[in-house]
Amino acid sequence: MTARNLLLGIIALAAIAALAAVPRFVNAYYLALAISLLQYTVLATAWGLFSGPTRYVSLATTAFFGVGAYTVAVLGEVLPWPLVLLIAAGLGAILAAIVGLSTLRLSGVYFVIFTFGLAELVRQLVVWFEVNKSRVLGRYVFVDITQVHIYWQLLALAVAVFVVGWLIARSRIGFALRIIGQDETVATHCGINTTIVKVLLFTISATVMSVVGAIMAPRWTYIEPSIAFNSMISFQVLIMALLGGADRLWGPVLGAVPLTLLFEVLSARFPNTFTIILGCIFLLIVYLLPRGVAGLIETARTKFSRPRLSEAAT
DSSP states (O other): OOOHHHHHHHHHHHHHHHHGGGGTTTTTHHHHHHHHHHHHHHHHHHHHHHHHEEEEEEOOOHHHHHHHHHHHHHTTTTSHHHHHHHHHHHHHHHHHHHHHHHHHTTOHHHHHHHHHHHHHHHHHHHHHHHHIISOOOOEEEOOOOOOHHHHHHHHHHHHHHHHHHHHHHHHHHHHHHHHHHHHHHHHHHTTTOOHHHHHHHHHHHHHHHHHHHHHHHHHSSSHHHHHTHHHHHHHHHHHHHHHHHSSTTHHHHHHHHHHHHHHHHHHHHHHTTHHHHHHHHHHHHHHHHHHHHHHHHHHHHHHHHOHHHHHHHH
């Protein structure tokens, strides 16, 4: 281990320890804001694990998030909390594997449309089941999980996602994903099983999203399909990841933090026009920052680190 890596490890541990201590020094409002920041940081980073290297734009975040939330609504009072989280992760993984095996041969706008339709399909299936089988449309969530517990669980999940993403980026799977993102035909000719690689990463990403939904469920107390499967979550996560730069592991954080704060203000002050403002922000990001903030930083770093012709000549 080099001195630089050791220093970075110490800084990371210190940052995690500082973030873990946040609930002890803030009031209820700022704790709720910190939970929102962690929620969207994890969701955007998980989205980037798959969509960043492959360039497949997914709008299915809400589907997996809602599956996790409804798992808690149904099982939260009858099973231990760790087991509920495990079941939520398993259901998200199974759904993602089934969907991935059947649809990841699609690409471009077809994949975008399908993933958006998937979220709506899952929501309608839950509505049908609740109305026709359980005879209730909404469920109360009574579990012994406080806001502080939610914060710490999201922080632990964020650390786990970054570790997994770091390991994937340095593995053969990460290399295969980057080739798929550049040219899937070339990846196939190189002997890469593109279907298996894409399904594996799609499943990992979806599993994390389902766990986030499960962790966030106790925060609402009452859950119904329109809350758990809110399509705005998918669009917000997409915008955050694109703003930060989805092709870098740390990129989505650069979008999730400022946009979560901005959306908090806009939704409170402009509740009737929030979706219009959200659409305008999306257009500006795509037009002005096609590679996100991370790409802008790397371009600037390359520009200023490149030696001038006069310096090179000497």
